[in-house]
Amino acid sequence: MCVNAQTANFARSKLAFPNDKKIRRQQLPSNARPRVLCVDDDEDSRVMLITLLKHALIEAKAVGTAEQALSSIQLERFDLYLLDASLPDLDGFELCRRMRDFDPNTPILFFSGAAYEQADKRRGIEAGANAYVIKPDLDGLLGNIKQFVSQSERATAKIIPFRRRVSPSPPFTFEPAAA
DSSP states (O other): OEEOTTTOOEEOOOOOOOSSSSOOOOOOOTTSOOEEEEEOSOHHHHHHHHHHHHHTTOEEEEESSHHHHHHHHHHSOOSEEEEOSOOSSSOHHHHHHHHHHHOSSSOEEEEETTOSSHHHHHHHHHHTOSEEEETTOHHHHHHHHHHHHHHHHHHHOOOOOOOOOOOOOOOOOOOOOOO
16 A cells, blocks of 8 residues: 555555466575575474574574475575475475476475485485484584575576776866966
């Protein structure tokens, strides 16, 4: 909603999306904090992850379904995706494959309690994840997040060399004013 300061009239603003099927994700300034999308069906886990990452100076968004996750990655930019293997609407491994198809470069990390067998870890890596951390290993989780976020920042950083442009100017001459 917008307010005209001079007339105090209210007007609703409409957000228009481009006609493209894929909506362009917003670009953040390079000095912004890293952003992580957390996908977990358990609300307590989502709150814990948001709090943990906030204390690590990492901005996080948490969603509870694969559908919400897929919608979020089309609209927003993230530096890392953090997934649970068990989700209500889609298997976490299939979500990982779909995310990887949409965004082949952003690191994906599984944080799940379902990895008591090596088979789950292997399925996660085969689906396109970069790593798999077993709940409740918070130190391992934060270590992996910081590692992947710093690698992502280095990979996307651009160094622009400074080139001084000097144009030749006419030599300076001083002529005293006529008295």
